[in-house]
Amino acid sequence: MISSNVVIVVAISYMALLFGVAALADRQVARGQFGWLKSPLVYTLSLSVYCTGWTFYGAVGSAVRNGLEFAAIYIGPTLLFVGWFWLLRKLVRVGRSQRITSIADLVSSRYGKSNDLAVIVTLLAVISSTPYIALQLQSLTISYTALTGIATSPGQSPVYISFWFAVGLAGFTILFGTRNVDVNERHHGVVTAIAFEAVVKLFALLAVGVFVVYGLADGPADIFSRAPPDILQTDRIFGARWITLNMLSAMAIITLPRMFHVLVVENVDERHLATAAWAFPLYLFLISLFVIPIGIAGLSVLPAGSNPDMFVLTVPLSGGHTGLALVAYLGGLSAATSMVIVSAIALSTMVSNHIVVPIWLRLRENSNKTSGDVRGVLLASRRVSIAVIIGLGFLYFRLTGGSEALASIGLIAFAGLAQIIPPLMAGLFWRGANRNGAAMGMIIGSIIWIYTLFLPSFGGGFLISADTIANGLFGWEALKPRALFGLTGLDPLVHAVFWSLALNILTLIFVSLATTPNELERLQSALFIDAMRKGYDATTPALGRTAASEDLYTLAQRILGTDRAYAFFLKSAAEQGLEKGLPDPSNAFIRDFERELAGSVGSASAHAMVSQIAGGGTVSVDDLMNIADETAQILQYSQQLEAQSKVLEDTAEKLRTANAQLTEIGEQKDLFLSHVSHELRTPMTSIRSFAEILRETPDISHPDAQKFVSIIDTESHRLTRLLDEILDLSFLESGRAEWTLIPVSLGDVIQRARQNVAALDGGDRLKFELPKDLSQVMVTADPDRSSQVLINLFTNVLKYGSADAPTITVTTSRGDSYVHLNVHDDGPGIGADDRARVFEKFTRLASKDLAGSAGLGLPISREIMRNMGGDLQLLSEGPGTTFRATFKTV
């Protein structure tokens, strides 16, 4: 036994030393000298806050009671760290990029910054941590009593001892954790102290272990030979409970508020994880190495009925090794205090950020006060929270009377915090998970956990009676806390974990599928799920920033672009009467600013962003910048879409035009075919009709027969000519006609045409007046085709000219590279209405006394002239008709 005064002095001195370590580290950081503070080793050691008084003392107790079961508590975390690349890396990445301050903040942030979710997680964390803190108080108390011999039996330790431990821890935590308000929630001093404690508790446990193996026994073989037969028994261990323990302990690494705090919030460099991936499992291995030997030694050297939870202390004490016992006590003290300190800091951050500050802000809003010291409120709320959290632990300890063994109390906490896992994992990996699903799942899971595990742990002393625990609520079998819905035969822990997680997950899935997330949730979900897509940036600023005009300006730049943001802030500053610098973030300015942003991102998003910055919300500015970046990407994407749809529209417009042209061409073609049909059927009608007459009228007179045969002959020629013209025109229009363009005199061309017409006419009805020098006018043309044009023009005069002896007057006029040949007749002329139609196909302007052309002569003639580089026009001057043929000169 050691005098209680000595123990108290040693304990207080040790705590003072810790405080000194923390203060030193903080001072170094303040000077900007991080040095080894930022090493992965410190990070790894700080993770050992996982190993609490429960681990330090309780592992041996657990090993003595349940054999190898205690190893599950180390195997789960080891597996998680070995596989750090898949889950922990993403968690830390998200935590850093989103400036997460706690696990409540993480869940809230993922689901659209819902404060309701943060409150649920915070309450769950506080309730879960209460038994856990009680556990530390218990271990501190019974280790103190074991060391000093004050109390004779565990579980009846004087209340005042645990009370003073609680007070001392609260005071110490407040001193440690709330000396100042760090917006980013990083505590280098605390982390350093925790790392120091990690070394102390490992050293202490190893020292006791080495003493046991090599002091009390003659090495490992000797100590294991003394083992009772059932301590290494495995048959009863590896079952549902063992798997559940592994699962729970792995999940606890993430969900325990203190673990999340050191793992994610205090992480200064993502790459430290790679070191922790092997170093932390190694630490766990070392700290569990001597658990079994110490247990075996306790069973062999101590009297039967000794508390195995205290073997770490009582084994050295029994041999009179008070120094070693004191070292072991300091190890246990380190384990318990580090847990309480970090837990209390993490929980108080959650309580003040998600519960106290929102309420305080709402109250302030109502009182219409514009000024208020947020820092003061934050500090006060955190200090009170720490006191309340540790106070709750003390209360739990008092209510349960420390009746349960250490390990089982810790497992209650694990199971409660496991309720955060479904929304967390879904948040990182399932895009469809939404706020409603997360909230409903956690609420239902928590209620099940409280009813089946937490409340029964009081043994009927709190809220539900022993009778309810035994027989179910209202005596209903189905509501038995340890056999819910008739599920019997399971270990209470497995039973509670099964029902709470199963219903939690199912609710999350179904509610998420049945409800739709809001915009902010969608954005956040994308940021979380796609967290690994962006590369890791070690230079991400470690410090959060307070909201100010600078932040608003940065936000504006990202959304409005630099020029617009600059112009807007300049204008606003001028309106406030400021000559230079940024405008004051007055209410009016913020209102204008929000409106300006709303033009780019919509009013809801603008309001969310601006109110987060301007309202001093719990979300860091960088979160908002992420939203802004995301929004910018969405805007850019929609602009691309817009551009694409414009291209499509243009294409559609072109298609419409092409279609209209095709339709027009199709209509022209139909009209053409209709004309051709008409022109072919007309001569065929005469031919067929007269052929029938000749065949069916045997008594026809000879003159009639001769006349009819002559008509058939004429109409046959007409038919042939028509076909020739149609073919000729389509040939010309197709551009496949071959041209012999040679120098030729207009005199020759006209001469040939006159001879042809005279032959057709069968006489010399046409009179010509020609210029004398016509044979000297040389043009480049196809002689045959040129004559064809003139023949057509002359024949038209014959057909449509009214005079018995029409006169054609030909004149020429020359230009630089062309010659106009004007063919004028003294006929009746063409009416103004018909002028436009003369070059249309199948247009016949007068009656067909002279059956002949189908109305293709002029279109063919113009096509010929154009193909030879000239043209054919109808001149409007009357009287008579004048066609102008334009030739290219030589």
Place this chain on the structure above:
Amino acid sequence: MPKKVIIVEDEPNIAESLNFILNRAGYEVKWVSDGNDAVFEIQNMQPDVVILDVMLPNRSGLEILRDLRAAPAISKTPVLMLSAKGQTKDLAIAIETGADHYMVKPFSNADVLAKVTELAGT
């Protein structure tokens, strides 16, 4: 007294063949080549059947038909339309406008004679 037929047709050779066929069958035949004169001539002669070409210079056969149907004295006169445009669309329009029958050129003499005989009610 012979039945009377008016032929409104701008193609002289077709008109001549129709004239020959109908004459031989005992009809009194009159030929009108210009659309503008058609309605006047029909009112004047009060024929038993009108043979009307669709494509006429100056006035289309359909316009003439419309006028015939609107004139009380000749509104019931049977009309046989002839067209070189062999499209069903034209046929439908002609029947709607009030033609009693419609034939496509080139026609068979026997068919025309049979149809005229039928329309003339002999």
